[in-house]
Amino acid sequence: MPELPEVESARAVLSRYALKRRIVDVDDSDTYVCRPHHPGEIRAALVGRFLTAANRRGKSMWCDTSGDGPVLGIHLGMSGKVVFAAADGEEIDGGDYWERGRAKGDYRFARFALRFEDGTSLLLVDPRRLGRVRLDPPVERLGPDAREITPAQFRAMLSRGTAPVKARLLDQEAVAGVGNLLADQTLWLAKINPARPVDELSRPDVDRLLRALRTAVNAAVDGGGVHVLSVIPARHPDGRCPRCGAQMHRGVVGGRTTWWCGREQSR
16 A cells, blocks of 8 residues: 555655646546545536645645645555656656556556646556545644654654554554554564554653654655565565564554564564
């Protein structure tokens, strides 16, 4: 599933290529992806306007529109990409990492599209059809962005309750943008067991965890997605810790399949 780094790559495509182009048509015919809007409702709200800014918090992304236009929310779901297509057929995309890639011009899984006056287009391509496009999305419910969260916000997020630390990292209302793989990498870097209750974390533990989160997020953004993170190749039954060589352990924490080093992340 796209996590913060993949969504940031999609936001960057929007920011660099899709802004300040007049919208002349919208394909909002997919009633599942565009729910709760009826076909034509998003089109009526956007035709004639421009996208003016591309924003992101955590895994959520949205664009401001010109005049008194609505906010356009675009969620990548579990396999979504945004594709900017130029009039000459060239493409630039951002979003989920697909191991098998996507051939240029393959729009079989396009679920939403904006057509611009200059002949360019912006599409949401989503094979699993789990993305979402809607007007005025409720982004105010999200917690601080994992890339921008302050030390005070991070400590406050971990100071309440007894939830496992991984479950708290995955709570998008606590900190926005951390998914399953990013959480495993962060906890592995910090040498903290994912099932450890947050009320057992010391101040040095919390500070180390924040440094690890920042390192993991920045590495994934720079590398193009969470698939580049160092512990990910070891998440399998015969996996060994990339740092100490110990056996990797597997379990379920916070409802998600979780891997950790049996030596350095023991309870």
